[in-house]
Amino acid sequence: xxxxxxxxxxxxxxxxxxxxxxxxxxxxxxxxxxxxxxxxxxxxxxxxxxxxxxxxxxxxxxxxxxxxxxxxxxxxxxxxxxxxxxxxxxxxxxxxxxxxxxxxxxxxxxxxxxxxxxxxxxxxxxxxxxxxxxxxxxxxxxxxxxxxxxxxxxxxxxxxxxxxxxxxxxxxxxxxxxxxxxxxxxxxxxxxxxxxxxxxxxxxxxxxxxxxxxxxxxxxxxx
Numbered sequence: 572x573x574x575x576x577x578x579x580x581x582x583x584x585x586x587x588x589x590x591x592x593x594x595x596x597x598x599x600x601x602x603x604x605x606x607x608x609x610x611x612x613x614x615x616x617x618x619x620x621x622x623x624x625x626x627x628x629x630x631x632x633x634x635x636x637x638x639x640x641x642x643x644x645x646x647x648x649x650x651x652x653x654x655x656x657x658x659x660x661x662x663x664x665x666x667x668x669x670x671x672x673x674x675x676x677x678x679x680x681x682x683x684x685x686x687x688x689x690x691x692x693x694x695x696x697x698x699x700x701x702x703x704x705x706x707x708x709x710x711x712x713x714x715x716x717x718x719x720x721x722x723x724x725x726x727x728x729x730x731x732x733x734x735x736x737x738x739x740x741x742x743x744x745x746x747x748x749x750x751x752x753x754x755x756x757x758x759x760x761x762x763x764x765x766x767x768x769x770x771x772x773x774x775x776x777x778x779x780x781x782x783x784x785x786x787x788x789x790x791x792x793x794x
Contacts, residue, residue: 572623572693574740577720581734585741590752598754600633601746605756607634607647611676618680620687626742627697628679630735636670645669648679658682665794673768694719694736702732 589597604625612622631649632638644651646669652662658678660668668674686696690707698719699707710727711717723733745752783790 572621572743574694577694577740578723578737581737582740582744585734585738586744586752589741589745596633600629601754602757603634604629607672610673614673614676614680618684620680620684621693623743624683626746627700627739628676629742630738634672636672646675647672648675650675650678654682690717692717692719697736697739698728698732701735702729
């Protein structure tokens with residue numbers, strides 16, 4: 572992505588914040604993200620989307636798969652339950668696919684593609700992802716412009732969102748020149764190693780005890 576014409580002072584502020592004051596946490600975020608980066612970016616490519624959207628998830632959750640927000644958003648892409656279900660995720664008392672980085676990325680790709688189609692601007696798409704589609708539509712109508720930075724300057728966008736978009740751009744800039752900002756990827760230091768997976772189609776319904784027996788494990792582990 573090549574996002575220009577923005578509030579460079581605000582973007583620089585977040586670049587400085589991530590590089591200095593929040594350095595250790597941001598390094599951990601980069602390390603965790605590296606575990607998932609290849610598969611996430613491949614899903615984005617398959618959906619005709621820029622691979623830089625990976626950094627939206629980095630800002631959303633730091634790639635903590637079980638991350639929860641105060642508003643009950645969950646997972647790498649911080650989906651609300653309703654939005655997750657709308658874009659194909661199972662969310663019930665046994666399964667919450669918002670916590671599955673692959674399934675959640677597939678859903679996020681569909682959602683982001685829809686947002687970009689509606690707003691024809693990645694800045695507006697990011698803002699809508701954070702603030703909500705109708706909040707952004709209202710801002711556009713009040714401001715009579717589809718320029719995100721103009722809407723932000725007029726404070727027609729929530730304060731959280733006015734910082735959210737620059738955070739994503741700042742993360743992209745740092746990631747493009749890690750050495751310059753003194754970062755180094757060390758995914759091996761993280762305790763979670765993402766496994767190689769195979770997909771099997773099974774006839775439905777399949778009992779959990781049957782799956783556990785075939786895999787030589789327990790029902791509790793499968794659940």
